[in-house]
Amino acid sequence: MELANRVKTLTPSSTLAISAKAKELKQQGYDVIGLGVGEPDFNTPDYVIRAAEKAMKDGMTKYTPSGGINGLKQAIIHKFKDENELSYSADEIVVTTGAKHALYTLFQVILNNDDEVIIPAPYWVSYPEQVKLAGGKPVIVDASEDNEFKITPSQLEQAITEKTKAIVINSPSNPTGMMYNRDELAKIGEICAKHNIVIVSDEIYEKLIYTEDKHVSIASLSDKLKQQTIVINGVSKSHAMTGWRIGYAAGDAKIIKAMTSLASQSTSNPTSIAQYAALAAYEETDTETLSNMKKVFSERLEILYELLVEIPGIKCVKPKGAFYLFPNVKEAALINGYNNVDEWVTALLEEENVALVPGSGFGSPDNVRLSYAAATDLLKEAAKRIKRFVENHRG
Structure with missing residues (x-):
């Protein structure tokens, strides 16, 4: 059966694709650190959950x-x-x-x-x-x-x-x-x-x-x-x-x-x-939850940013908001012997079990996106693995 023309050129979401790949590897027993997902790693505030429960009970x-x-x-x-x-x-x-x-x-x-x-x-x-x-x-x-x-x-x-x-x-x-x-x-x-x-x-x-x-x-x-x-x-x-x-x-x-x-x-x-x-x-006023979330994200940003810019071949414009870093890794990919950043990202996932989203999906093929909506210890370990990968593959 022939598909409609409108979907034939549709490109699947690269962020969802990398997240699915990371989950698949985790299910196979690999110690994968996924930094592709674009969502806070905090649970929905309790007062919001209670409101949903009440709405259900109230019909x-x-x-x-x-x-x-x-x-x-x-x-x-x-x-x-x-x-x-x-x-x-x-x-x-x-x-x-x-x-x-x-x-x-x-x-x-x-x-x-x-x-x-x-x-x-x-x-x-x-x-x-x-x-x-x-x-x-x-x-x-x-x-x-x-x-x-x-x-x-x-x-x-x-x-x-x-x-x-x-x-x-x-x-x-x-x-x-x-x-x-x-x-x-x-x-x-x-x-x-x-x-x-x-x-x-x-x-x-x-x-x-x-x-x-x-x-x-x-x-x-x-x-x-x-x-x-x-x-x-x-x-x-x-x-x-x-x-x-x-x-x-x-x-x-x-x-x-x-x-x-x-x-x-x-x-x-x-x-x-x-x-x-x-x-x-x-x-309902709940400034504490948002303030806490911002504080944690801000701390993670500082930690991950400093660790990344120390890695040879990686440079990064420091962000002001959201919860992503978008470093340029073109030089790292080249000194590691890869033709492009997409290949570098694939190899990083396969060898060091770190999942990043290639910048090509965002119209910027020299970059990668890392979400710091993950626990600090995981971010530190991810940076450690990326650094090890870059240093191990230097010519």
């Missing part, structure tokens, strides 16, 4: 409105107002089955065939694939390591054509952990406003910042930019709720209505119990 196990329960929408509205200086109404919010589904649905409702979407590289692996699935064309703009993996206004201007429909901004970024500051966002926003480009602002890592820098939503910079921006967020990273699959989008009511209609024909609604859990996550 909140039925269908809900496709765009999410009103209580959760109101909590999201309050969150935007209190934390991002943004005002939305309920018809400008749609709750989705994870932030990934929010992005997928958004591209489906705004893109026609051959519409172009500017995606700065390195990028999260799913952005280009989702654009292609919607019939659009990803336009990849390479961001320099020297500029902390951020595109410049001149690069953006040069990438815009008459077919440009949108741009994706992910700050803090997966996979680099970089952030755009207010001034940088304002300059990008000015260009987008001039060309009437939709801004897709993925802010899922906004709570995980380890410097004095403050997260800024580009939608908050002006009324014009708010009208042109769809903000994507969720509780997966901020509340260690990856498996609950609750995300959301906020923006123009016409787009949100279309996203809600599409969801009604695809998923019906986000899981009811998970919605009540997310409601509790936003309604």
Whole structure:
């Protein structure tokens, strides 16, 4: 049976693939350290779990409105107002089955065939694939390591054509952990406003910042930019709720209505119990859990960063947020006798049982992504194995 053309060129998620490979090797008895997974290694806070239990006992196990329960929408509205200086109404919010589904649905409702979407590289692996699935064309703009993996206004201007429909901004970024500051966002926003480009602002890592820098939503910079921006967020990273699959989008009511209609024909609604859990996550004050998570991640970042940059052939731009390091290992791969970083990563996994994600999946083939959402002793051991691998394979 012939497959649809839309899936024939689809590239599987490299992050999920490496995680699956690591799990397979573990099941075979190998001592694998997997640094590919993009989720906090903390359990969901107890008060959120209790809220889910209560929702089940209270019979909140039925269908809900496709765009999410009103209580959760109101909590999201309050969150935007209190934390991002943004005002939305309920018809400008749609709750989705994870932030990934929010992005997928958004591209489906705004893109026609051959519409172009500017995606700065390195990028999260799913952005280009989702654009292609919607019939659009990803336009990849390479961001320099020297500029902390951020595109410049001149690069953006040069990438815009008459077919440009949108741009994706992910700050803090997966996979680099970089952030755009207010001034940088304002300059990008000015260009987008001039060309009437939709801004897709993925802010899922906004709570995980380890410097004095403050997260800024580009939608908050002006009324014009708010009208042109769809903000994507969720509780997966901020509340260690990856498996609950609750995300959301906020923006123009016409787009949100279309996203809600599409969801009604695809998923019906986000899981009811998970919605009540997310409601509790936003309604109940629990700064201690987030503060503790940030403290642990910050400590791990410092430890792993210092260990990595000591390894010959590895250099790294120090991230400001998220929970990833994205070192350039091209020189290490070459001095170890490998043709490219992908081969180096494969050999590292086979010989030292350390699973990293090749940067090729993020549009940056000279890099690798390491998640420091793992216990400190595992991170130290991983760095030890990587160093041993590099030194053992030097010519």
